[in-house]
Amino acid sequence: MLKYTFGRILSGLVTIWFIATATFLAMHAVPGDPLMNEKATTPEIRENLARKYGLDKPIAEQYVIYLGNMVQGDFGISFTQQNRKVNDIIQDHFPVSAALGILAITFAALGGILWGALTALYRNQLPDIIIMFLVILGISVPSFVFAALGQLLLVNINQWFNISFLPVAGWGTFSHMIVPSLVLGLGTMALLTRLMRSSMLEIVNEDFIRTARAKGLSPSRIFFQHQLRNAILPVVTVLGPQIAAITTGGFVVELVFAIPGLGRYFVQAVQQLDYTVIMGTTVFYGAFLVFMVILVDIIYGFIDPRVRLK
Amino acid sequence: MGTHKLLEVSNLSVEFETYGGVVKAVRGVDFGVDAGEVLAIVGESGCGKSVTVQSIMGIIPMPPGKITGGSAKLKGSEILGLDAQAANQFRGKEIGMIFQDPMTSLNPTMTIGAQIAETLKVHRGLSTKQATEIASELLIRTRIPEAQKRLHQYPFEFSGGMLQRAMIAQSLACSPSLLIADEPTTALDVTIQAQILDLLKELQSRDGMAIILITHDLAVVARTAQNVCVMYAGQIVEQGSVDEIFYKSAHPYTLGLKLAMPSNVSQQNKKLEPIPGSPPDLFSPPSGCGYAARCPHAMRICHKENPPLFSDPREPHHAARCWLQAPGAPKTEGLHQLHLIASHGE
Amino acid sequence: MIPHPQLQAADFTAEPSTDSLEQLSRPSLSYWQDAWIRLKQNTRAIISLYLIIGLALFTVLGPFLWTKDPSAQDLDQISQAPALPKTALLVSDYEPWMPPNAQGHPAEPAGYPDTLDAVTNFTTVGTPNTQAVRFTWSPVQDAGGYSIYRSESEPNGLQGLGLPLETLNAGNIVGFEDRLNLKSQTYFYSIIPTDGFDEFEVVTTLKVTPVQSITVSQALERGLIEASDAPGRSVSLAFHPFGTDYLGRDMLARLMQGARVSLFIGVVAPFIYVLFGVFYGGFAGYLGGKVDQFLMRFADFVVALPFLLFMILFKIGFGIGPGESGVLPMLVALILLLWPSTARLVRGQVLKIREQGYIEAARLLGGKPSYLIARHIIPNTMGVILVTLTFAVPSAIFTEAFLSFIGMGVAPPTPSWGSMCNEGVKTMLSHPHELFFPALFISITVLAFNLLGDGLTEALDSKMRSRE
Ligand SMILES: Nc1ncnc2c1ncn2[C@@H]1O[C@H](COP(=O)(O)OP(=O)(O)OP(=O)(O)O)[C@@H](O)[C@H]1O
């Protein structure tokens, strides 16, 4: 297990290095001048700016400097908001995204396990049919449509009842978080429900469930002790990729609900070609996602003895 | 003691509703087991052995399975068609069961100790600590070395033979009066097979427990059982004591099985002859004898009507479902002739 | 004891079975026949199959049947909701209108009044139409001016008056003309008298539904009328069954064009990367050993890359020049990033088949690797590949939609369903149809492919093939 963990972290670092390099190359492959959008009206200002961002040096040297700064966790200064360090942007806005994401994944995982278990329990009966219909919808509707619909619904509810039931956009209180995180978690929840259902149905036919019945255990004990426990395992394995899905899904939800999360800044930076912000946030996001996947795998190892003890 | 047999099964019929139609897996099976007896059920793959015992335990999946008739009495009281709560009064307590594939028959994410202890906790209301102590004794009794350490291991850390021992330990936890062993050795190496069978025999003779042993292997039957039921296409086609079945086979299928047996001592120099053809389609079982299509002695009546179970009044336990046993039927070489006065069964 | 039936000697004549023993087993269907039969029993999958065929026809044949130019702007019908064909009233070209003055009414009140009466006789002048809605009213005693509001929903007293249109600062002006972005829908106009500075709390509301109209010169310009046609007659406007977007472009035509882009990416990208994955995985599994290890390590590495980040990076690095649609970079990025899952799957299958030994047999008979892969491995893995392909389509469509939605995908003016959603979400509150239709098309497509994929999985899953 220890060796496994170590190996995973090492390969994760390689992946992050690759992401950083790819980001660097992508930025330097952009056609046109990175200072084009700037108010670099005179050659002098232009030169000063170029020096400030290290753009006057040869590419190889820039790359080395870039990697060096990256290792020290210094992502430079924003192009468009020149008084802001990229580190500050990440520090200020990532917690917002993280809060939203944690709420969304919690909601998605709990919901997925609950609904999935329910559908398996009521297989081919009304609850199963209704939930699976919603699940198919959840899987087929893009996250931004949920976001838009969620907001539209809120606006209408607030209008009909002429009260401010929940805020339509913005950030600050817990009530601001509810609808966006629900919307953000919806697709993942649908996916997990489906996975949980099929996992439950597969486990029901396993020999050890038959053994449990032959042992004379009560149906509820079989359900919780033997079926549910084993059925959750596959759900945990996909949690890593799903965290990635929720993180990127957050870009859209933050955009639609005007939430000041890092995702919104990232999308803005990409649209405005704010080089340093793009480089910094991409590497940051990349590292975050890579380590989330590793973390989930390690946690899985602790849950599943077959992995833990190998 | 009472007048009842330990387990008395009569006219048991089981069907499965499947995508291709209704499978009549078990079609009117009768047999009984006495306390302390080892009864073997033999037959080809798919003939309904597992379904028979699993319906008695009430553990066939329902749906698609359905018990369409018959009864099973444990010490005189009916155990077919009970709800889960009532059935759990005997499952694991009065009747223990072990399965073919020990690798998949234990919960992969629970320790062996916890799984054995679970049975004790549920049926005898023991605390975890007491239950674990007994579990460790059970592992010792089933000859598992380093029992203390093994208690805390998971199934994947065990070998196949060790797992089957653990399964046996688990099924013995509540000292059942009957153990059902559904092909307990099929998935294991030959050397391990012998060890497991020896263990079963030893436990049986020490505790006086009855065993229903399901197997394909007539050699296993000869070694362990007192009585035998031969099943074919969902029916019992011949039953009797081991000697009767082996030396006085009264059904052509039993003869065929014996010929197909590689290790039959009395047939050592003969070539192994598999029975040609395959069992009938259980979606629509033939109206005549199920074996007619493969039987070298088939007669006109065999295709028309299913033979009843003919038995010998002098050896009342020996019975065969074959028209050759009917009065007036031609004598067949190699086949034991029951001395018939009357017949019973369907 | 049941007596057995009375038997005759004839019953005991030997009669060995005449059926050939082989016939006892059921007729065996080929893998694909069997799968097809089971797929046909799955209603949801079959409906999905029809839906997909329908979508294909919509995309390919649609533009020939519905020939509207997807980039042409219909300025008379901007952000028009879906409706039946519309007609418009032909009106003369706009001529400035002088609001009437109340004769003898003072422009300013003598002092500051304490109260003012509500405006009376608040009526429209002429036929209110989408060129202009004109009002007049009776002057209010002591008023120093009037404020006029317009709302799309009925105000509740002084609440919800809507858009402030104008504040008149003379008590004797008793007319007003609204030309602000009028549509053929119901408006509620409210008027409040003022003392020249402050509004008083009395309001008069009038419900007006302007008729759709078009001026003579506009109509002539668009070739809707003859030069001799006089104002007052009605003119048929262009028909937009799905409405128009915020630039007046026909939604149906754009959806068709968008379908070409979205489905192109959604079908072509998976097709190529699945094909690549098949060969990659096939070779890795076939060659085995060190090569296999190395190839799969590389595949694992690609899988670990955060997918959407790389899509975005790729897009940035590629850059999009003027006049380019951005479809190509997206296609290339999808292919480069998504092949490993297929490769893994196919490799697993190949290893399984290899274990079964008949590849060895074929090799012994002198088959070349490429021949073996083509003849043995691919047909045996076709089922899995087909299922992967079916599920790959919705995920590619989602990716396109997502990227276009955040402005990182298909570049305007090229429409794709995703970029249409991006535009639609901006006007979602007032004109939901601009978001609704592209979202609906994405959802239906994804739904159909998902359900078909489910059906195929079930139909091809050999575990479920009973009677064997
Ligand atoms: N869950 C089920 N659904 C449908 N058919 C079933 C099911 N379980 C058993 N059957 C059918 O019942 C028949 C008897 O099966 P059973 O498992 O009892 O055979 P068996 O004698 O135990 O064979 P084996 O020696 O292979 O274990 C088979 O034809 C099988 O197809």
Ligand code: SF4
């Ligand atoms: S009844 Fe007829 S077919 Fe059946 S076993 Fe006896 S002789 Fe053969």
Ligand SMILES: [Mg+2]
């Ligand atoms: Mg069996």
